[in-house]
Amino acid sequence: MFRTAVLAALIAFPAMASAQDAQVDKxxxxxxxxxxxxxxxxxxxxxxxxxxxxxxxxxxxIPKALREDKPIAAQNQSWVNRAATMDQVGRVAGGLPDTCSAVGTGGQSGCFMQRNQAYAAERRASATESNTQP
Known part of the structure; x- marks a missing residue:
């Protein structure tokens, strides 16, 4: 029984290989x-x-059911993201421009940018909510 199956496979193998070669010219x-x-x-x-x-x-x-839209936990983020977060915290504490800080001269431009980004995030969230509801 086993010999017959092996013999049949050995006979069929060259025929299958030539059929594959015939399908793909270049x-x-x-x-x-x-x-x-x-x-x-x-x-x-x-x-x-x-x-x-x-x-x-x-x-x-990736199917929608398996995609995760939640933020990534801090311990699971890459070192680059952690360094960027620490840099941003240091900028706010130092009152550098575009940081929304009461300290320093450039804080107000950052407050406007943060409000703008929060508004855009709210719009995206409401748009995805309205798209997912049946």
Missing amino acids: PPQRIRSVTLTGDQKCPASSGNEIVVCSTLDQPYR
């Missing part, structure tokens, strides 16, 4: 990435091109 000359909107269909590829399609509502390969 690599594609062009790879085209297409972003689809609405109910558009992915265009057909021609002889020497590969077409990769994605939609605007699902730009990532």
Whole structure:
């Protein structure tokens, strides 16, 4: 029984290999990435091109259910993010420009920027809330 299966596999293997070689003469000359909107269909590829399609509502390969939108905990952040946070804290404490600090001359420009960023974050949050509700 085992010998028969091995013999059949050895006979079929060269036939499968030649079938694979026959399908691919040369690599594609062009790879085209297409972003689809609405109910558009992915265009057909021609002889020497590969077409990769994605939609605007699902730009990532990770399913929505598995994506995490929560902020990353401090102990899990990279050293670069930690250093940037410490730098920003030092800038605010020193009253440097664009820091929203009562100390120093450049604090008011930073307060305006922080309010603007908070407003933009609120708008993004309300937009994603309205998109996720059925």
